[in-house]
Amino acid sequence: MIKVVKHGVLLGKTDLTFENEGVLNPAAMQIGNKVHLFYRAVSKGNFSTIGYCVLSDALTVESRMEEPLLSPEFDYESQGLEDPRIVQIEGVFYLTYTAYDGINALGALALSTDLDHFEKQGLIVPKITYEEFIELSNPNCQLNTKYIRYNEHNRAIEYHGEEVYLWDKNVIFFPRKIDGKLCFLHRIKPDIQIMVQVTDLKELNHDFWSDYFQNLDQHIVLSPKYDHEVNYIGGGCPPIETKEGWLLIYHGVHDTIKGYVYSACAALLDLKNPQKEIARLPYPLFFPELSWELKGEVNNVCFPTGTSLFDDTLYIYYGAADERIATASVSLSELINELLSNTTI
Numbered sequence: 001m002i003k004v005v006k007h008g009v010l011l012g013k014t015d016l017t018f019e020n021e022g023v024l025n026p027a028a029m030q031i032g033n034k035v036h037l038f039y040r041a042v043s044k045g046n047f048s049t050i051g052y053c054v055l056s057d058a059l060t061v062e063s064r065m066e067e068p069l070l071s072p073e074f075d076y077e078s079q080g081l082e083d084p085r086i087v088q089i090e091g092v093f094y095l096t097y098t099a100y101d102g103i104n105a106l107g108a109l110a111l112s113t114d115l116d117h118f119e120k121q122g123l124i125v126p127k128i129t130y131e132e133f134i135e136l137s138n139p140n141c142q143l144n145t146k147y148i149r150y151n152e153h154n155r156a157i158e159y160h161g162e163e164v165y166l167w168d169k170n171v172i173f174f175p176r177k178i179d180g181k182l183c184f185l186h187r188i189k190p191d192i193q194i195m196v197q198v199t200d201l202k203e204l205n206h207d208f209w210s211d212y213f214q215n216l217d218q219h220i221v222l223s224p225k226y227d228h229e230v231n232y233i234g235g236g237c238p239p240i241e242t243k244e245g246w247l248l249i250y251h252g253v254h255d256t257i258k259g260y261v262y263s264a265c266a267a268l269l270d271l272k273n274p275q276k277e278i279a280r281l282p283y284p285l286f287f288p289e290l291s292w293e294l295k296g297e298v299n300n301v302c303f304p305t306g307t308s309l310f311d312d313t314l315y316i317y318y319g320a321a322d323e324r325i326a327t328a329s330v331s332l333s334e335l336i337n338e339l340l341s342n343t344t345i
Contacts, residue, residue, distance in 0.1 A: 002338045004286045004330050007059055010317070011039065011325040018043050018068050019051055022297050024319030027086040027095060028237075028306025029115065033057055035308045036115055037317065038084045038095060039325060041068060042297075048080030050097065058308050058315040059327060069118075070110065076101055076123055077108065083319075085305055087175040087238045089182070096171040096184070099123060103162050107171030107186055109201070124201060125168040125186060126209040133166050136213040143217055150189035150232065170235035174246070174274065183274065185221065185239075185248075190232035192222045192250065194275055221275055222250065228263050228284045230254045236264065236304040237316065244336050245271050245278050249304045249316060252284065262301040263287040264318060264328070268339045279339040286328050288321070296321025 013022050019041035026039035034054055041051035049068035056062040072078050077099035084097040092111055095118060099108040107125040110118040128136075130151055137143060151166055170187040177183070182198050193216065198204065212219065224230050229252025239246040246269040253260050263284035270276035288300045303319040313329050320326040 001283060002281075002285065002330060002335055004328050006286070006290065007315075007327040007329065009292050009320065009324050010059065010327050011037075011053065011061070011064075013042075013323065016066055018049050020044060021046070022323040023051060023325055024322050025083040025303055025305045026317050026319075026325055027084040028308055028317050029086045029088065029093065030308040033310075034062070035315075037306065037325075038069065038086060040082050040084065040319070042080075046080070048082045048100070050081050050084055055308075058310050058313070058329070070097075073120065074099075074122070076104075076106065078102065081108075083169070083303075083305065085170075085172045085235075085238055087173045089173065089176060093118075094173045096124075096173065098169045098171075101162070104165045105167045105169055106165065107168055109171070121201070124204060125171060126204075126206075127163070127165045128209070128213070129163065129165055133213060136210060137216060141215070141217040144190060144223065146190040146232070147188070172235045172238050174239050175241065178272070178274065185235045187234040188216075189234075190224055191220045192233055192235055193219045194221045195219070219275070221269065222248075222267060222277060222280070224252065225280065226252075226282050228252050228254050228261075228287065229265055231260065233265070236318075237307045239269065239274070240307065240309075240314075240332075241271070242332070242336055244340065245269055246274050247332075247336065247339075249285065249307065251303055256300075259300065261288060262303050264302050264304040264316065266335060266339060268336070277344050279343045279345075281339060282342055285316075285330070285335075292324055292326060293320045296323030298322035302326075 021042040026037040029036045050070040052069040053064035054062045079100045079102040082098040086095045095110045109121040112118040173184040231253045237249040248267045252265040266285045267280040268278040306317040308315045314332040
């Protein structure tokens with residue numbers, strides 16, 4: 001098994017109003033030796049904004065803003081901006097997050113060229129009801145029956161007068177175009193899906209998504225396979241390009257008598273065709289075992305969302321028990337070798 005070092009809690013909640021309930025699930029952007037973290041900050045009442053801090057190296061906080069960097073401005077994010085991820089593509093920073101309006105949780109995007117000022121682009125996943133999802137799903141699609149159980153939301157069409165949509169979260173861009181096309185992962189439970197072949201995000205219109213859902217089984221990248229991820233999986237950190245393939249650190253969930261347990265997991269995808277899985281660890285990369293991971297706002301959670309790389313050491317930033325941010329590290333070369341000893345093709 002691969003050796004993982006846990007470095008403890010990096011950031012905790014403060015007395016500041018916008019983050020007095022918890023800090024978690026940070027996006028990470030490494031520029032030189034500095035690491036910029038964009039984290040979910042939660043205030044009382046589960047109201048989320050995006051906080052910001054800078055690390056002078058992988059583990060040392062250099063500065064931290066005392067107010068949110070990004071806050072709700074529009075109806076679709078009125079209850080909060082959650083679980084950001086970030087990549088840089090051709091000089092532009094793509095920051096994705098889950099926009100929550102109190103009922104619906106959907107993937108949204110903000111763009112920046114300087115990491116200081118972000119321009120929100122709105123939702124980039126479709127507003128689709130459960131009934132529309134079932135109607136669009138091709139009868140010939142070989143979808144897991146869990147799609148119904150996890151997404152029907154009691155088959156409600158409206159809640160308090162508001163439409164209820166299929167939750168589509170964990171939107172994560174690949175850090176470069178593939179064959180000239182933008183590509184991102186997203187998650188409709190229980191699998192991780194991929195969106196490919198788009199030169200411009202304006203192409204993500206109603207016709208595009210109608211065709212996409214009619215062939216959803218063709219867009220599944222990973223499905224739950226092992227015991228530690230048997231219930232459902234979801235995207236974690238942005239894919240990391242290596243010569244052996246795209247390294248994907250994701251989260252896997254399994255149920256216990258004490259509730260769900262969220263673990264960090266690892267897989268390798270083909271560089272040219274990231275819909276093709278090359279390898280996957282048959283065990284968790286790491287899992288909740290320490291006090292700050294076992295007890296919090298949500299117990300038993302290790303939720304990886306960002307990385308930095310210093311020499312051969314890959315640092316993984318993760319939400320611990322939905323209340324604090326912690327860091328783990330692993331040898332990148334050893335992890336790739338371990339994955340290649342567990343190929344799936």
